[in-house]
Amino acid sequence: MEDEIILQDIPTAIESEKDFLVFKTRIYAAWQSYLEKIGKENLPLIVSSSVDLNSVKNLSKNSNKASVSKANSISLEERAEQYRSQKPNFSMEQLVVPESVKEELLIASKISVLEKLVFDEWGLRNIQPFPYSALNFYGSPGTGKTLAAHAVASYLERNILLVSYAQIESMYHGEGPKNVEALFYAAERDNAVLFIDESDSLLSKRLTNVTQGSEQAINSMRSQLLISLERFRGIVVFATNLVENYDPAFETRVRNIFFPMPDQICRNLIWQKLLPKNLPLLEDVSTEKLAEIDEVCGRDIRNAIIDSALKVAMNNGSTIGYRDLSDALDAVKKRRVKPNITVHKLNEEEKRAISLAIADNDQENPI
Numbered sequence: 001m002e003d004e005i006i007l008q009d010i011p012t013a014i015e016s017e018k019d020f021l022v023f024k025t026r027i028y029a030a031w032q033s034y035l036e037k038i039g040k041e042n043l044p045l046i047v048s049s050s051v052d053l054n055s056v057k058n059l060s061k062n063s064n065k066a067s068v069s070k071a072n073s074i075s076l077e078e079r080a081e082q083y084r085s086q087k088p089n090f091s092m093e094q095l096v097v098p099e100s101v102k103e104e105l106l107i108a109s110k111i112s113v114l115e116k117l118v119f120d121e122w123g124l125r126n127i128q129p130f131p132y133s134a135l136n137f138y139g140s141p142g143t144g145k146t147l148a149a150h151a152v153a154s155y156l157e158r159n160i161l162l163v164s165y166a167q168i169e170s171m172y173h174g175e176g177p178k179n180v181e182a183l184f185y186a187a188e189r190d191n192a193v194l195f196i197d198e199s200d201s202l203l204s205k206r207l208t209n210v211t212q213g214s215e216q217a218i219n220s221m222r223s224q225l226l227i228s229l230e231r232f233r234g235i236v237v238f239a240t241n242l243v244e245n246y247d248p249a250f251e252t253r254v255r256n257i258f259f260p261m262p263d264q265i266c267r268n269l270i271w272q273k274l275l276p277k278n279l280p281l282l283e284d285v286s287t288e289k290l291a292e293i294d295e296v297c298g299r300d301i302r303n304a305i306i307d308s309a310l311k312v313a314m315n316n317g318s319t320i321g322y323r324d325l326s327d328a329l330d331a332v333k334k335r336r337v338k339p340n341i342t343v344h345k346l347n348e349e350e351k352r353a354i355s356l357a358i359a360d361n362d363q364e365n366p367i
Contacts, residue, residue: 079182085159085192088150095151096269096298097144097259104257108135109152112235130253134229136203136238139259142299145239146197148259152237153193161192165201169221176217177224184228184236191234199238203254205247222247229253262298267291270298274305282321289322293329304329 031045095102111131119125135152137145153160161183168179187194196202201218202225226249229236238254262270268291275281296304308328312320 076178076182076185079178080186080189083161083163083183083186085161085187085190088153088158088160088193090147090150091154092151094273095144095148096262096266096273097148098263098266101257101259104255105148105152106155108133108255108257109155109235112156112233115233130230133232133234134236134238134254136199136240136250136254136256137259138240138242138256140261140297141241142297143259143261144298145259146195147298149193149195149237149239152235153195156193156235159190159192161187161190161194162197163195164197165199168196168202169217174217174220176221180221180224180228184232187234187236188232194232194234194236195239196236197239200240200242203238203240203247203250204245226250226253261295264291264294267293267296267301270301274298274302279305279309280319282319284322285320285325286322290325290329293326296329296333300329300332303332307331 027045092102092105095105097105111133115131115133119128119131125131137148139145149162150160163183168176168183170176170179183196184194186192202222204222230253268287271287271290275285275287304325305328308320308324311328312318312324
């Protein structure tokens with residue numbers, strides 16, 4: 001607390017030291033609560049009755065320098081301690097995706113096992129120096145990307161190390177690349193499948209004409225990521241929502257696997273796998289009929305099952321019917337955050353006007 005709260009020129013006319021400590025403790029508690037809300041930590045707070053702005057700026061600079069200096073003194077092994085692997089939560093049997101996607105996953109999963117035979121002894125490294133041990137799962141949220149990463153780890157009988165982009169980046173210049181290096185070190189240390197969620201920013205093109213420190217930082221992280229991918233002999237899985245504007249350097253190192261929204265066959269299987277055996281279902285509940293409700297993913301179905309069960313229980317009901325599940329699924333679909341995009345479809349008159357304008361332009365400016 002002493003290092004995080006600085007009191008300057010505070011009147012000393014307080015009845016006792018105990019009262020002063022209570023005063024300081026309350027300030028500290030309020031400050032920590034605020035930092036939690038904004039997602040920051042270990043930022044100094046200066047409380048003063050007569051503020052010297054220059055001294056405040058110098059104190060802030062010194063504090064940042066001290067934090068950076070402390071971070072720079074951390075070894076690779078120490079930095080890697082913040083990243084720990086775990087047992088995978090899901091298996092390949094629980095994954096419901098099209099057979100073509102599952103086949104790609106199985107082939108990619110075996111690369112690390114078969115690399116020496118296929119790429120070294122059989123000479124494939126001459127045509128592919130970087131085996132696709134790095135995978136990018138892309139597709140809409142809720143389509144099974146995270147579950148698939150767990151399934152790959154389970155299939156290989158390895159742990160999985162889970163991180164998001166937010167856990168790698170740093171507010172301090174130069175820390176991001178070191179975190180990337182430490183992350184790969186931790187995955188190799190644990191012989192774990194590395195899963196990096198929300199990776200869109202990491203895999204995007206490196207910026208040119210960099211003008212800000214933040215832009216330089218992300219470029220440095222991407223460069224370190226390429227180095228780490230070359231050295232890493234395990235499997236790393238990225239999860240993104242889109243494959244757009246990707247750095248070409250990643251294209252030769254990353255195998256893209258698309259996770260589509262489930263079709264009716266997959267939706268039926270998802271319903272069958274997610275409905276618990278102990279759930280008190282009425283006879284009118286048919287997974288085939290529920291699967292006819294389209295534009296939903298596995299996450300939507302899971303949430304609908306939970307919501308319907310809670311609603312029935314809250315109303316002192318004892319059984320769950322088709323209507324309960326379908327209504328809950330409709331409610332889940334309506335709760336989705338819709339992008340603020342307005343799509344205007346041209347009517348026939350507008351189409352004719354555009355066609356005439358194009359024709360007139362072609363006559364005036366022939367090719």
